Amino acid sequence: MTAPKTTAIAQTLSAISPFVGPETNERARGKPFAARLGANESVFGPSPKAIAAMQDAAKDVWMYADAECFELRNALADYHGLSADNILIGEGIDGLLNYVVRLFIEPGDCVVTSAGAYPTFNYHVAGFGGKIETVPFKDDREDPDALLDKARECAAKLVYIANPDNPMGSWHNADVIEDMIARLPDGCLLILDEAYIEFAPEGTAPEWDMDNPQVLRMRTFSKAYGMAGARVGYAIGHPDLIRDFGKIRNHFGASRISLEGAVAALADQDYLVQTQDNVARSRARIAEAARANGLEPLPSATNFVTIDCKSDSAFAKRVLSELMERDIFVRMPFNPPQDRCIRISTGPEREMELFEEALPKALTAARAED
């Protein structure tokens, strides 16, 4: 019995998740968190109509989902004023990032992103043998000029930018992104991750341009629609680009229940507005708590607030750890200089109270360890 050998690429990889899940933390701690504010989930939950649609669909789960996701694709096309041919449904943006990397990256191909940007994208790039080149954030925002310079320098196949950005919550106005798109090197695909776009000010999302084959935009039901556990994301782009995913995607990969939930969630725009209001209020409250404790909340166009702890990474890590110790699940940026910060997802009253109560205690403890 000789074990089979994995591919040369697989042999370079570690079996490590880009994120430690809160349940993994809870098992290690031996107790649950009281407030789950670390994964930018929507603690406000999905629309009651989406919940009802999923409950209703549960009895139909014996059927595979529609391989074409026809109903959801058409609902999204109507909603955005696009054609269904512009839309690809996938198993969350994570699933879509896997597909786009697989479709375009051969071993050694260059991919450009920002140092400290979404690690799951890097995980997929490494997973297909791509070469990741990074540029630093500039004033806590992703830097389109630097990304383009690097893309030209290494003849990048893919450039990734999130707008609004995670983990900093910062954003660029649409004109900056449009200008970036106009200056993309030939043959380079821009992945514009708009997971948080529903929380951003008017004028953050570029106009749709479905004639441009160099841009793939990604959206999700995981954030504003409160359905992270349903795994429904979508990519928007040129029909030829969208069609190419049919060569590699798992055609019957969607959950029937999740698709029904997404259709209902999209139809309930009143609830989306309510979530947007709730998030805005919670952002203000997190910011206030940060200031009241001598920290600096960064401006946010997302459903989280990144808080500058006004010291070094070691201190931010202590604050994080002291918050976790007090049963508040939060995360922090991985890379300097953003790792001077911690990142708090918005949430309802109860979670905000728990956070407000824990923060001063966590800071006192973190400072005492200094």
Add this chain to the structure above:
Amino acid sequence: MTAPKTTAIAQTLSAISPFVGPETNERARGKPFAARLGANESVFGPSPKAIAAMQDAAKDVWMYADAECFELRNALADYHGLSADNILIGEGIDGLLNYVVRLFIEPGDCVVTSAGAYPTFNYHVAGFGGKIETVPFKDDREDPDALLDKARECAAKLVYIANPDNPMGSWHNADVIEDMIARLPDGCLLILDEAYIEFAPEGTAPEWDMDNPQVLRMRTFSKAYGMAGARVGYAIGHPDLIRDFGKIRNHFGASRISLEGAVAALADQDYLVQTQDNVARSRARIAEAARANGLEPLPSATNFVTIDCKSDSAFAKRVLSELMERDIFVRMPFNPPQDRCIRISTGPEREMELFEEALPKALTAARAED
């Protein structure tokens, strides 16, 4: 604006699903099917307890699922008398096949399967540039000796066998599979697809041997547990093999609702037994209808019956098409000589009546076209 170029492998692929989904058929026909008996789904549905668990989990869908699928993995480990380290949860067997091919196949690597076996496996092999070598079925069963001979001949990295088999419904006793495993060439991994194992006679599944790194077994909640639309499958194997999937899998890819449903479905073994009984009765009934109409039902260890139409492929295609015309969704094997058959999934009373009513009419029409 120059469109980005996909990989050399992607350029060899077509954007075609391995299967046409029933919803796609329905849209093309302009009307729904009356009986959905083509995709080997469980028309008997999932356990009411699984439905209730999924309905209950719908409100929690704002949370990503546990990246480790801890509860389900442990429940499966208990059920099978294995360790959780032997079990990998994936987005259906389709998702797991994608992962295993990606983990082991480099362009040009040889992969052995049977001509006319599961096309989604071939789809993934082609998708990673693998070279598919096939051997014929022998007496309507997969042929372990021929698979092994071919594997040795081309130094195969992977060999695929389904036991019981789809699309023929045939099976081998455990000792045949155990003998095949014992004779696997060094460094070759056997994928033993046991999607239909819960419908097979005692003595079909080999004993567990978790010390052997050359076998990966696959099971699913899509068939006997009636949860195809939930997308939960699992692979069982040596801990080192299972661990390697952590290098490439989508760690947060599972639906939270689906995982809860699977745990509840597994716990309701009484319902499984009821489904097994229902399937056995329905198989007998389909076989009887076939015989009553001068056709030959093949023995089945699955939740479908493959019916030999006692003529050529063209005739079987006409029967299929006449059944579809009469609102009965069925499928048939793709490859000769199995494509002399049609394949009918089992189902409850109503579906059986519709099938029994449509079959003689479809046959008359198909014979008239001769």
